Amino acid sequence: MARSATAKPAKAAAIPATKPTKVAKATSSRAAKASVAEKEPKAKRGKKKAKTGPKRALSAYMFFSKAMRKTVQEENPEVSFGQIGKILGDKWKNLSDAAKAPYNAESEKDKIRYANEKASHVDVSEQSE
DNA sequence: GAATTGATTGTTGGG
DNA sequence: CCCAACAATCAATTC
Numbered sequence: 001m002a003r004s005a006t007a008k009p010a011k012a013a014a015i016p017a018t019k020p021t022k023v024a025k026a027t028s029s030r031a032a033k034a035s036v037a038e039k040e041p042k043a044k045r046g047k048k049k050a051k052t053g054p055k056r057a058l059s060a061y062m063f064f065s066k067a068m069r070k071t072v073q074e075e076n077p078e079v080s081f082g083q084i085g086k087i088l089g090d091k092w093k094n095l096s097d098a099a100k101a102p103y104n105a106e107s108e109k110d111k112i113r114y115a116n117e118k119a120s121h122v123d124v125s126e127q128s129e
Numbered sequence: 130g131a132a133t134t135g136a137t138t139g140t141t142g143g144g
Numbered sequence: 145c146c147c148a149a150c151a152a153t154c155a156a157t158t159c
Contacts, residue, residue: 055137055138056136056137056138056153056154056155057137057138057152057153057154058137058138058139058152058153059137059138059139059151059152059153059154060151060152060153061138061139061150061151061152062138062139062140062151062152063139064139064150064151065139065140065150065151066139066140069139069140069141073141080141080142080148081140081141081142081143081148081149082148082149082150083149084140084141084149084150085140085148085149085150085151086149086150087150088140088149088150088151089149089150089151090150092150092151093151107152107153110138111153111154114154
């Protein structure tokens with residue numbers, strides 16, 4: 001186990017709109033991390049584990065990027081991927097909790113979806129390969 | 130048990 | 145085929 005504290009913060013973190021408490025040092029993990037953090041952005045995303053199992057739940061930003069990406073491109077037709085990301089991120093942060101609500105909702109749904117697949121574990125039919 | 134690090138998710142376009 | 149910034153978020157590892 002890990003962050004048992006993350007058990008279920010009454011959707012505080014998942015739904016800031018309902019409760020913009022922002023976890024606020026839920027476990028001081030984020031705070032401390034924020035303090036440390038700021039290391040050099042080492043693009044070390046060379047995949048490690050996670051075989052072909054159930055894909056993890058997407059984050060609100062994932063859905064946001066999917067939706068806004070196109071829009072941002074239209075407003076910025078001559079921007080590269082990196083720029084889009086920066087713009088999207090900027091907008092994302094600029095978005096209000098209410099605006100994030102729908103995205104969070106999607107992420108939540110995905111979370112459940114992921115949990116469901118994970119829960120599937122081994123049922124009757126499954127085991128594709 | 131709490132904190133931290135790490136890996137994963139999605140986008141597009143290119144090397 | 146993998147990575148690039150962006151943000152989130154879980155998940156296992158570690159202490």
